[in-house]
Amino acid sequence: MRVSISGPDSLGVDAQVVALTVSNGGRPAGALGERVAPMLEADGFRADGGKAVLLHLPPDAGPERVAVTGLGETVDADAFRTAAGAVARLVASIGGRLVWVLDDSMPLPTAEQARAVVDGLVLGGYDPGRWKSNGREIELDEVVFVGGDDGILEVVERTLVVARWANRARDFSNEPPNELTPERLAAHAEEIAGDSGGRVVADSFGPERMAELGMGSFGAVAQGSHNPARTIVLRYGPEVAGNGVVLGLVGKAVTFDSGGISIKPALYMEDMKGDMAGGAAVLAGMGAIAELGLPISVVAVVGATENMVGGGSFRPGDILRAANGKTIEVVDTDAEGRLILADVLWYAREQGATHLVDFATLTGAMARALGDLYAGVFGNDDEWRDQVVAAGNRAGDHAWALPLHRRYRLYTESAFADLKNKSVRGQGIPVYAAEFLREFAGDGPWAHIDMAGTGFLTWPRDDYLMQKGGTGYGVRLIAELARSLT
Ligand code: BES
Ligand code: MN
Ligand code: ZN
Numbered sequence: 001m002r003v004s005i006s007g008p009d010s011l012g013v014d015a016q017v018v019a020l021t022v023s024n025g026g027r028p029a030g031a032l033g034e035r036v037a038p039m040l041e042a043d044g045f046r047a048d049g050g051k052a053v054l055l056h057l058p059p060d061a062g063p064e065r066v067a068v069t070g071l072g073e074t075v076d077a078d079a080f081r082t083a084a085g086a087v088a089r090l091v092a093s094i095g096g097r098l099v100w101v102l103d104d105s106m107p108l109p110t111a112e113q114a115r116a117v118v119d120g121l122v123l124g125g126y127d128p129g130r131w132k133s134n135g136r137e138i139e140l141d142e143v144v145f146v147g148g149d150d151g152i153l154e155v156v157e158r159t160l161v162v163a164r165w166a167n168r169a170r171d172f173s174n175e176p177p178n179e180l181t182p183e184r185l186a187a188h189a190e191e192i193a194g195d196s197g198g199r200v201v202a203d204s205f206g207p208e209r210m211a212e213l214g215m216g217s218f219g220a221v222a223q224g225s226h227n228p229a230r231t232i233v234l235r236y237g238p239e240v241a242g243n244g245v246v247l248g249l250v251g252k253a254v255t256f257d258s259g260g261i262s263i264k265p266a267l268y269m270e271d272m273k274g275d276m277a278g279g280a281a282v283l284a285g286m287g288a289i290a291e292l293g294l295p296i297s298v299v300a301v302v303g304a305t306e307n308m309v310g311g312g313s314f315r316p317g318d319i320l321r322a323a324n325g326k327t328i329e330v331v332d333t334d335a336e337g338r339l340i341l342a343d344v345l346w347y348a349r350e351q352g353a354t355h356l357v358d359f360a361t362l363t364g365a366m367a368r369a370l371g372d373l374y375a376g377v378f379g380n381d382d383e384w385r386d387q388v389v390a391a392g393n394r395a396g397d398h399a400w401a402l403p404l405h406r407r408y409r410l411y412t413e414s415a416f417a418d419l420k421n422k423s424v425r426g427q428g429i430p431v432y433a434a435e436f437l438r439e440f441a442g443d444g445p446w447a448h449i450d451m452a453g454t455g456f457l458t459w460p461r462d463d464y465l466m467q468k469g470g471t472g473y474g475v476r477l478i479a480e481l482a483r484s485l486t
Contacts, residue, residue, distance in 0.1 A: 099145075231302070253304040254337065369453075375392070396476050
């Protein structure tokens, strides 16, 4: 798919479909809007969010097909994403060139409309059914925006790059765990580096090197699996950028989380192939940064492993030594994400990261608290945390700041070791996990994004993320955050 912009006279261009938006109680814009308004009225069209209809006009003048899509009551960027997602699915079997008419009478500026529409078309048109025998994917060839100023071209081109990388992250998340092993994920990282024209350098290492580095916490999670773990490292840009910032992106990539000896219940356990969504976001986010050519220095570290049950598995009661020297009593092998991140955060600091953000599907309780729309963001530095949250919200990856406090550490005190990996109290689970991570985040700003609810959908979200499975959460946030650091 390509994007371009054009003047209002191009409504007659040879396009397969022209798309018009309409808010609840409003009318579609322009002369074409006036032409179709009576047809909509006759059909009783309601401009509810995510509704879209295809009208066929007589072939005498102007476009033959017009897609009209509803924005609902609240006309914001998400309304446009959802409207565009509905259009993407409506015209999927038609393909070709789509003209999208921006409406400057809407409360959202036309550049923001165009940005949201690109998001909605690319993410809303995504098909997760790649493993179906009769699967077929039809992409639009081109989207032409009409009614915005010239400045929007740069915005839509950038948005297109990032949205495509978000879909790449979804592909990783949806890949089944028998195919997407830690080694296969490392191969994906190599591909990203290989396709970057030398901008991204990839490296990865396995259990032996991890043991040498003292990564006994991550290593313990990995030891129960026949598929060896990989610590995946990607580098982009100069060693240290001009502003002295080295952005450190850290990802949890559990390619399958059975829970280990503290095994999970069977219902929806198949969705635990998506427990690598944080790592997927980091890898694809790096791809987006490189394709945009942002003037910044980034190091990405992804901890990839399975969490399996076997004779070699780690157990409740085990005491682990993490790379930063702290000892951890395991009380629940299903709280494995924090054990992995403990060592991976340390390694990212070792590699020179000055500002850290980690992405992890860390706690089911996060999904229960904020659902599938907002991720919770914790941090040891309010300014950095707020910068991360703001970047997410600007880009469509909704984020909400949540608190840390030293007092939360009391419940992860262990009788035997420096700390234990879970509190016995069924309270504050995402906060305890974040407070645990803080012990390993080193000095300097760090933010932790618990994306358990947003990274992988058990049930479709019914907005523009209509598909079960990976959402690409985090990729748009990463690109926006990186841009804000330039
Ligand atoms: N990967 C899970 C968290 C998760 C659950 C993500 C549901 C997405 C959907 C994580 O490893 C886990 O099992 N967390 C435990 C933590 C608990 C043992 C403290 C959980 O959420 O139950
Ligand atoms: Mn788990
Ligand atoms: Zn997990």
